[in-house]
Amino acid sequence: VPPSVIDGIHREWYRRWGANRRNMVRRLPYLLDPNKKLKIALVSSDWRNHPVGRNFLPIYKAVDRSQIDFVVMQQHGLKDEISQQYEAGALKFIPTLGYAPQSVAQMIANENCDIAVHFAGRFDDNRIMIAAHKPAPVQVSYLDAGRFHIPELDYLIVGRRYAPRDLAEMGTERILGIPRFYQHEPISPKPLTHPPFTERGFFCFGSYNSPVKINDQVLMAWERILEACPRSFLYLRYRNEFASRDIAKRILDALPEYKERIMLDMGEKDHLTQTQHVDLHLDTFPFCGPTTSFELAWMGVPTLTKRGDTI
Numbered sequence: 001v002p003p004s005v006i007d008g009i010h011r012e013w014y015r016r017w018g019a020n021r022r023n024m025v026r027r028l029p030y031l032l033d034p035n036k037k038l039k040i041a042l043v044s045s046d047w048r049n050h051p052v053g054r055n056f057l058p059i060y061k062a063v064d065r066s067q068i069d070f071v072v073m074q075q076h077g078l079k080d081e082i083s084q085q086y087e088a089g090a091l092k093f094i095p096t097l098g099y100a101p102q103s104v105a106q107m108i109a110n111e112n113c114d115i116a117v118h119f120a121g122r123f124d125d126n127r128i129m130i131a132a133h134k135p136a137p138v139q140v141s142y143l144d145a146g147r148f149h150i151p152e153l154d155y156l157i158v159g160r161r162y163a164p165r166d167l168a169e170m171g172t173e174r175i176l177g178i179p180r181f182y183q184h185e186p187i188s189p190k191p192l193t194h195p196p197f198t199e200r201g202f203f204c205f206g207s208y209n210s211p212v213k214i215n216d217q218v219l220m221a222w223e224r225i226l227e228a229c230p231r232s233f234l235y236l237r238y239r240n241e242f243a244s245r246d247i248a249k250r251i252l253d254a255l256p257e258y259k260e261r262i263m264l265d266m267g268e269k270d271h272l273t274q275t276q277h278v279d280l281h282l283d284t285f286p287f288c289g290p291t292t293s294f295e296l297a298w299m300g301v302p303t304l305t306k307r308g309d310t311i
Helices: 003-017 051-062 081-088 101-110 128-133 216-228 245-254 256-261 271-277 290-298
Strands: 038-044 068-074 092-095 115-119 138-142 155-159 174-178 204-207 233-236 262-264 280-282
Touching: 003 128, 038 051, 038 101, 051 081, 051 290, 068 081, 068 101, 101 128, 115 128, 128 138, 204 216, 216 233, 216 245, 216 256, 216 280, 233 256, 245 256, 245 262, 256 262, 271 290, 280 290
Parallel strands: 038 068, 038 115, 068 092, 115 138, 138 155, 155 174, 204 233, 204 280, 233 262
Antiparallel strands: none
């Protein structure tokens, strides 16, 4: 899909779902006081053991609380050791699961926040349309895959290499490039020390990406790889979703000649503890697995991906 088409879809999406919403929220008059403590709302569904929550945590813990307060909006029902750290460091930790975007925006406005930061707005349970209500004077998109056409978003924070200059006209946010995009703390499982095939004698490709991303093009590529490497296997896992009969049937029916060489992991163990199965991770396309690729690289598993203009 050409970038110009994606650009048009973003514009239409905002026209249908985001336009004319900024006046739906009542906000206190903003005071330009250089001596007041800055108050920042953090909006995400991922304040938990998730790459977003883990990646932002070092920054969150390092910020001087005498200068800045955080109001953390948690759009998820789960709580773990990561979310407990966010809750402990917040001025307020507000669960927003089940509330409409306008209601969440009103919560941010009621706190009289100076800045609202929206994390990974395209993914999972995150709702970037909260930004269309303009609940804070300055709004930032962070840890997302690209730009939006939401005029109420002022900035997009990305790695300097992550935003090509030739796409600078796409979207409405001003790009703020930072030298180091990932601030991740160490992940607990120990990385591999050598490729698994050196011990078991056969090569295993794998995919840890969501089955939603496994389209016909990806399946055709896998078929060619298995054909070219007759002694190899293909290992697939994503949580326990390959336990679904429909998903398993779709994969196996597309690769009938290689059913005996395809391993579907139906367990619920964390994928980082299962990296000993795979020698080379095969990325999906056009929707790749940025999170998965990052975590597997940490664990010592290389990823083969496709270069392109999309996510």
